[in-house]
Amino acid sequence: MIAALRCVIFRDLLLAARRNSDVLTVVLFFVIVVSLFPLGIGPDPKLLRTVGPGVLWVAALLASMLALGRVFAADHADGTLEQMMLGATPLGVIVAAKVFAHWLVTGLPLVLISPVLALQFDLPRELLGVLVLSLALGTPVLSLIGAIGAALTLGLRGAGALLALLVLPLYVPVLVIGAGAAEAAATGLGGNAQLLLLAAMLIIAAAFAPWATAAALRISVE
Amino acid sequence: MSINWFKYSSPQTFFPLAGTLAAFFGTLAALACAVGLYIGFFVAPTDAQQGESYRIIFIHVPAAWMSMFLYVVMAFWAGVGLAFNTRLSGMMASAIAPTGALFTFIALWTGSLWGKPTWGTWWVWDARLTSELILLFLYFGFMALQAAIDDPRRADKAGALLALVGVVNVPIIYFSVKWWNTLHQGASVSLSKSPTMATTMLTAMLIMTFGFWFYGIAAVLLRARCIVLERERGSEWTTKYLRAAA
Numbered sequence: 035m036i037a038a039l040r041c042v043i044f045r046d047l048l049l050a051a052r053r054n055s056d057v058l059t060v061v062l063f064f065v066i067v068v069s070l071f072p073l074g075i076g077p078d079p080k081l082l083r084t085v086g087p088g089v090l091w092v093a094a095l096l097a098s099m100l101a102l103g104r105v106f107a108a109d110h111a112d113g114t115l116e117q118m119m120l121g122a123t124p125l126g127v128i129v130a131a132k133v134f135a136h137w138l139v140t141g142l143p144l145v146l147i148s149p150v151l152a153l154q155f156d157l158p159r160e161l162l163g164v165l166v167l168s169l170a171l172g173t174p175v176l177s178l179i180g181a182i183g184a185a186l187t188l189g190l191r192g193a194g195a196l197l198a199l200l201v202l203p204l205y206v207p208v209l210v211i212g213a214g215a216a217e218a219a220a221t222g223l224g225g226n227a228q229l230l231l232l233a234a235m236l237i238i239a240a241a242f243a244p245w246a247t248a249a250a251l252r253i254s255v256e
Numbered sequence: 257m258s259i260n261w262f263k264y265s266s267p268q269t270f271f272p273l274a275g276t277l278a279a280f281f282g283t284l285a286a287l288a289c290a291v292g293l294y295i296g297f298f299v300a301p302t303d304a305q306q307g308e309s310y311r312i313i314f315i316h317v318p319a320a321w322m323s324m325f326l327y328v329v330m331a332f333w334a335g336v337g338l339a340f341n342t343r344l345s346g347m348m349a350s351a352i353a354p355t356g357a358l359f360t361f362i363a364l365w366t367g368s369l370w371g372k373p374t375w376g377t378w379w380v381w382d383a384r385l386t387s388e389l390i391l392l393f394l395y396f397g398f399m400a401l402q403a404a405i406d407d408p409r410r411a412d413k414a415g416a417l418l419a420l421v422g423v424v425n426v427p428i429i430y431f432s433v434k435w436w437n438t439l440h441q442g443a444s445v446s447l448s449k450s451p452t453m454a455t456t457m458l459t460a461m462l463i464m465t466f467g468f469w470f471y472g473i474a475a476v477l478l479r480a481r482c483i484v485l486e487r488e489r490g491s492e493w494t495t496k497y498l499r500a501a502a
Contacts, residue, residue: 190404203394
C-alpha cells in the first residue's frame with residue numbers, strides 16, 4: 035500500500051513536471067489576483083495592511099479551486115482512473131496520494147510565494163510566519179475538500195462553475211479561521227488558537243475526505 | 257404479524273399515500289398558520305424594547321428552524337438512499353431541497369427586515385447570519401449538482417454524498433452562537449430552562465413552527481409525487497393514473 039502511495043505521488047509529480055505550464059498558471063493567477071486588489075481599493079498602506087491577510091487567503095482559495103478540475107480529469111479521460119478503481123489498492127489510498135501530489139504542485143507554490151506578496155501589502159515581518167503557517171496548514175484542507183467536489187462533478191457539462199458552487203461554501207470555515215490567524219497575530223493575541231484549529235481541520239479532512247472522494251468517484255464512474 | 261417496513265418505499269404504493277398525507281398536512285398547515293398569525297398579530301402584547309417590529313419573529317424563527325431541520329432530513333434521506341439503495345429516498349431528498357432553500361431565504365429576508373429597525377443595519381457579518389447564508393448556498397449547490405446530471409440514479413447518489421458532506425455544516429450553525437457569540441442574540445427558547453419570552457408570544461411562535469413544519473411536509477410530498485410521476489412515466493400504473501386524471 036505504501037508502495038502504491040509512493041508510486042502514485044511520483045507519477046503525478048512527474049506528469050506535472052512534464053506539463054509545468056499548468057503549475058505556473060495557478061501561481062500566476064494567485065499573483066495577479068492579489069495584485070488587482072490594491073488597484074481596486076487604492077494604495078493606502080494602512081488599508082492594505084488590514085486587508086492583506088484576507089486578500090491573500092481569498093486569492094489562494096480561488097487559485098486552488100481553479101486547479102481542482104485537473105485532479106482527476108486527465109486520468110478519467112484516458113481510462114487510468116477506471117484501472118485504478120479495479121486495482122487491488124484501496125481507492126481511498128490512491129485518492130489521498132493524488133490529492134497530496136496535487137497539493138505539492140498547486141498548493142505549496144502558493145504558500146512559498148505568499149510572503150513576497152505579503153510584503154507588497156506592507157504586512158509587518160512578525161506576521162509573515164503566522165500567515166505562511168496558516169496557508170501551509172489550510173491549503174491542504176482546501177485540496178482535500180475540493181477533491182470531493184472535483185470527483186462529484188467529473189465529466190459533467192459546465193463542471194467548472196458547478197464545482198465552485200459546490201466547494202466554495204464548504205471552504206468558508208477554513209477561510210474564516212485561516213485569515214483569522216493572521217488577524218489575531220496582528221492584534222497581539224497570537225494566532226496559536228486558529229493555527230491549532232486549522233491543524234485539527236487538516237487531520238479530520240485527511241482522515242475522511244479521501245474516503246468520501248473515493249465514494250464520489252465510484253458514483254461518477256459507473 | 258410482521259410489519260413490512262419497506263411497503264411504502266415502492267413509488268407505486270407511496271404515490272397515493274403521499275397524496276392523502278399532503279392534503280391532510282396542507283389543511284393542518286393552513287389552520288396552524290391562521291391561528292398562529294392571529295395570536296401573533298392581535299393577541300400577543302407589544303414588546304417593551306423592540307415595539308411592533310419584533311412580531312417578525314413569528315415568521316423568522318420558525319423559518320430558520322425549518323431551514324436547518326429540513327437540511328438534516330434531506331441528509332437523512334440521502335443517507336438512507338445510499339445505504340439501502342432505495343429509489344424513493346433520493347426522490348425525497350431532491351423534493352426537500354427547494355422547500356429548504358425557500359425557508360432559508362425567508363429566514364434571511366425577514367431577518368434583515370427585522371435587523372434594520374432593531375440593529376440599524378440590513379446585514380451584519382455575524383456568525384449565525386453567515387452560516388445561514390452558507391446553508392442557502394449548500395441548498396443551491398445540491399440542486400445545481402442534481403440539475404447538471406442527466407442520469408437520475410447518478411444525480412441521486414451524487415446529491416446524497418454532497419448532502420452528507422454538507423450536513424457537517426448544520427451543527428456548526430447551531431453551535432456557532434455559543435462559539436463566536438457576536439451580535440445575534442442567544443437563543444430565547446430552550447428545553448432545559450424556562451423561556452425568557454411571554455407565554456402568548458411563545459405559543460404563537462410554536463404554533464407557527466408547526467404550521468411551517470406541516471407546510472413543509474405537504475409541499476415536499478406534493479413535489480415528491482411529481483418527481484415519481486416524471487421518473488416512473490411509461491410504467492403501467494402511471495399511464496393508468498394519468499389517463500384517469502386526464
